[in-house]
Amino acid sequence: DGGITQSPKYLFRKEGQNVTLSCEQNLNHDAMYWYRQDPGQGLRLIYYSQIVNDFQKGDIAEGYSVSREKKESFPLTVTSAQKNPTAFYLCASSIGSRYGTNVLTFGAGSRLTVL
C-alpha cells in the first residue's frame, strides 16, 4: 500500500542533542512538508520541498533543518538551537508542487520529547 512512513514514532532527546526524524513516501508525490503540532495551536509549517534538491522555510523554521536528496525522502533534523522542541511532528506529501491547492497525505507522526 502506498503511503508515508515516519520514524521513529516516539523519540526522546537530551538537551543539546540534534535528532533526525525520518519521512519516506512511496506515493510518487513531488511535494513534501513538515508540520509541528502543539496542543491548541493547530499545525504550523516548518519546511516544505516541491522538488528534489530544493526546499523552502515555512513559518517556524528556526532551529530545524531538512534535506531532499531523493524524491521519496524528506528527513527533518531538530537541532539544539530549537529552544522548545517537545512536540508532535507530522510529515505530509502532495501530488503536485502547486502548494496549497493539493490534498495533503499525512504520515502517522513522530512524538519528540526533550528530557
Place this chain on the structure above:
Amino acid sequence: AQTVTQSQPEMSVQEAETVTLSCTYDTSESDYYLFWYKQPPSRQMILVIRQEAYKQQNATENRFSVNFQKAAKSFSLKISDSQLGDAAMYFCAKATYKYIFGTGTRLKVLA
C-alpha cells in the same frame, strides 16, 4: 495575517445524531480551497472533504457535508448519523499558496 478560526474547542454528539462543526476564515483572495481534515486517536490525519471556493455547490462525501458561505467566510462541517468512529479532532484549513490550519475541534461521540 490570514486566519482560520474554529471557535468550538470541543463538541459532543449522541451516536446516530447530527452535529455541525464551525469554521470561519479571513481572506482577501477570491480563489482558494477549503478542507476539513480528521485526526483520530491514531493521530494520522486524513482528508474528510474539500471545497473549491469558486464552486457554489456545497461538497458532500457520504455522511459528511459542508455549508460554504463565501460572503460570510464560513465553512461548517455537518456530520450526519454520527458513528463512534467519528470521534476525533477535526481541523479546518484554507489553502491558496499555503495551507492555514485552524486550532481544531475535538468531537466526542456518545453511545
